[in-house]
Amino acid sequence: MIDNAGPVAMDRPPNLSPGRYGAMTRSAIRLIRRTSPKEAALTFGLEALIALSIPLQLLLVRWVIGRVVGVGGQTTLGEIVVPIIAIFAVFALTRILLAVAMGLRLVLPKLVSYAATEMLAAKAAALPLPVIEAPDTRTRLAQAQRDIEWRPLRMCADLILLVSSGVTIAGLLVLLVVVQPVLAVFVVVAYALMLRRTAGAMHAIYTYFVTSMDRDRKLSYLSTLMADIDAAKEVRCFGLADVLLGRLRLLQADSVTDLRSVGRQWARRYLIGGLWTAVMGACGLVYTLWQYSLGSMTLGAAVAAVGALLFLIIQGHQFASSAGRFYENAVFVENFWWFMDLPAAPTGTKAAPSGDGAHVTLDGVSFTYPGSDRPVLVDVSMEVRPGEIVALVGENGAGKTTLAKLLCGLYEPDTGAVRWNGRDLSDIDAARLRENVSVVFQDFVRYQLPARDNIVFGDVTALSDEPRMVAAAREAGAHDFVSVLPDGYDTVLGPEFAGAHEPSVGQWQRVALARAMFRQAPLMILDEPSAALDGRAEHDLFAGLARAAPDQAVMVISHRMSSVQMADRIYVLKDGRIVEEGRHAELMDRDGAYAELFALHAASGLGDGP
Numbered sequence: 001m002i003d004n005a006g007p008v009a010m011d012r013p014p015n016l017s018p019g020r021y022g023a024m025t026r027s028a029i030r031l032i033r034r035t036s037p038k039e040a041a042l043t044f045g046l047e048a049l050i051a052l053s054i055p056l057q058l059l060l061v062r063w064v065i066g067r068v069v070g071v072g073g074q075t076t077l078g079e080i081v082v083p084i085i086a087i088f089a090v091f092a093l094t095r096i097l098l099a100v101a102m103g104l105r106l107v108l109p110k111l112v113s114y115a116a117t118e119m120l121a122a123k124a125a126a127l128p129l130p131v132i133e134a135p136d137t138r139t140r141l142a143q144a145q146r147d148i149e150w151r152p153l154r155m156c157a158d159l160i161l162l163v164s165s166g167v168t169i170a171g172l173l174v175l176l177v178v179v180q181p182v183l184a185v186f187v188v189v190a191y192a193l194m195l196r197r198t199a200g201a202m203h204a205i206y207t208y209f210v211t212s213m214d215r216d217r218k219l220s221y222l223s224t225l226m227a228d229i230d231a232a233k234e235v236r237c238f239g240l241a242d243v244l245l246g247r248l249r250l251l252q253a254d255s256v257t258d259l260r261s262v263g264r265q266w267a268r269r270y271l272i273g274g275l276w277t278a279v280m281g282a283c284g285l286v287y288t289l290w291q292y293s294l295g296s297m298t299l300g301a302a303v304a305a306v307g308a309l310l311f312l313i314i315q316g317h318q319f320a321s322s323a324g325r326f327y328e329n330a331v332f333v334e335n336f337w338w339f340m341d342l343p344a345a346p347t348g349t350k351a352a353p354s355g356d357g358a359h360v361t362l363d364g365v366s367f368t369y370p371g372s373d374r375p376v377l378v379d380v381s382m383e384v385r386p387g388e389i390v391a392l393v394g395e396n397g398a399g400k401t402t403l404a405k406l407l408c409g410l411y412e413p414d415t416g417a418v419r420w421n422g423r424d425l426s427d428i429d430a431a432r433l434r435e436n437v438s439v440v441f442q443d444f445v446r447y448q449l450p451a452r453d454n455i456v457f458g459d460v461t462a463l464s465d466e467p468r469m470v471a472a473a474r475e476a477g478a479h480d481f482v483s484v485l486p487d488g489y490d491t492v493l494g495p496e497f498a499g500a501h502e503p504s505v506g507q508w509q510r511v512a513l514a515r516a517m518f519r520q521a522p523l524m525i526l527d528e529p530s531a532a533l534d535g536r537a538e539h540d541l542f543a544g545l546a547r548a549a550p551d552q553a554v555m556v557i558s559h560r561m562s563s564v565q566m567a568d569r570i571y572v573l574k575d576g577r578i579v580e581e582g583r584h585a586e587l588m589d590r591d592g593a594y595a596e597l598f599a600l601h602a603a604s605g606l607g608d609g610p
């Protein structure tokens with residue numbers, strides 16, 4: 001395995017030692033073997049057989065010439081018929097094997113590419129939130145995702161070429177050693193000189209890819225942004241296209257400058273490497289002629305030796321360029337396995353949440369995001385009981401959404417504890433916990449899929465429960481608009497696909513609410529659920545919440561005061577601390593932070609909704 005110590009880093013000089021090359025090849029083979037071991041073995045076996053056909057043909061040529069010349073020109077057809085048939089047979093067999101191999105060459109790389117895509121997606125979804133959010137993970141993931149379309153394909157093709165030219169070279173070298181060992185020395189020296197240059201060129205291209213990773217990600221972000229449908233309105237209204245294009249061009253120019261310099265290095269090194277092989281090849285030819293003229297080589301041996309030399313020069317170049325191209329995949333292979341070797345969130349090792357309802361308590365919880373030194377939550381204590389609607393209010397950035405993420409077990413508190421019916425969440429299986437939580441995040445997902453999927457994704461164990469889906473949609477106030485769409489619940493939502501229907505922001509919010517309501521979990525968390533709802537809809541929502549699931553514990557997060565007045569208890573969060581708690585009337589009487597927020601919203605008219 002390639003070592004997994006930190007970023008593919010610009011801070012670490014690329015190491016192109018044979019050991020590392022070997023490690024990379026093992027990684028590549030690991031990927032290929034996972035895909036389809038049988039097809040992989042067959043492909044590489046066939047390639048090796050095909051590769052051996054060249055030395056075999058040369059041996060046959062030597063044999064035939066030996067027979068023809070050996071009997072002083074008096075050869076009868078009968079004496080050479082067997083070798084001639086053998087030559088035809090080897091040629092024909094090679095063609096048959098090649099035909100089979102062509103089909104496999106097409107399929108295997110695609111299989112590897114698909115398998116890698118699947119592995120990457122599955123891994124990404126299994127990683128804990130703090131890991132997938134870390135910038136280093138994002139850079140590597142973005143790079144791997146971009147490369148995965150074509151790198152595994154290339155890697156397979158290059159590996160196949162490497163194997164086949166490697167086997168041909170080995171076969172030809174054995175032949176040369178048998179025929180004229182001195183020639184093998186010429187070839188080995190030529191290869192050593194050429195590979196040294198190739199390694200230098202590979203070094204340059206590897207460094208280019210590594211240092212480009214961050215820049216490529218920015219480049220891809222800018223170009224995606226300009227084409228992004230969510231950004232389309234702003235890009236036009238603020239006239240951002242030229243500014244973004246300007247930045248894109250700068251980054252591209254930077255990249256091209258680096259690439260040009262790498263290109264020059266490639267050319268120089270390949271020229272020098274190529275010249276060395278030409279010189280050594282020519283020396284080999286002259287030496288062969290000399291030996292033949294001295295009579296120390298038979299004609300058959302000389303022809304076979306010349307053939308082997310010429311093939312070795314061609315194959316040497318092919319091997320070096322396949323090796324170079326293979327190493328270009330190093331950044332991808334490293335990223336891929338670095339990512340695959342990240343520890344996934346453990347599942348199935350801890351207990352499920354116990355008890356019927358959800359009595360959730362936070363006890364002195366503090367939390368700081370990884371990579372930050374400013375605590376977002378400080379010594380927060382609160383509780384939600386079954387059947388209660390608890391509201392959490394506070395200004396932007398107070399830490400409300402963060403608290404919701406802790407309740408879902410997406411992050412763990414640094415100090416203090418979140419408990420579910422008395423048991424610490426750190427002792428509860430995260431996946432089982434989430435089965436018991438239904439949540440609408442502030443930045444909920446708008447699935448560009450049928451309205452039906454947008455709702456039933458709330459509970460993947462009940463994907464075809466139509467009555468429950470309609471009931472949830474009714475509760476969330478989504479049924480009225482979904483049911484009149486051209487294909488009803490089968491209408492695809494969103495702007496992405498032809499024939500789809502784009503709901504309004506408020507309608508999207510109702511669909512997200514329906515998804516959460518479909519889940520029927522003991523704990524429901526609604527993060528700013530009414531931000532895009534009108535006043536009436538908001539009122540209906542809260543009246544409905546209490547009615548729909550009487551035993552459900554509900555936490556409503558809001559900065560709209562009108563939506564929280566009916567809560568059983570209100571917590572006021574300020575700069576990560578709970579500064580007040582109580583019912584609406586109590587808090588108004590206290591005339592503290594809550595009353596101030598309330599007055600502010602009432603004065604600005606925000607209290608009545610947009």
Ligand SMILES: Nc1ncnc2c1ncn2[C@@H]1O[C@H](COP(=O)(O)OP(=O)(O)O)[C@@H](O)[C@H]1O
Pocket residue numbers: 133369372376394395396397398399400401402403
């Ligand atoms: N993924 C994150 N990484 C680092 N900091 C974050 C992240 N998400 C939110 N924050 C920071 O945490 C603070 C609280 O954010 P949040 O919980 O979203 O507030 P609220 O929901 O009350 O508006 C903010 O200062 C925000 O910048």
Ligand SMILES: [Mg+2]
Pocket residue numbers: 400401402442527
């Ligand atoms: Mg928030």
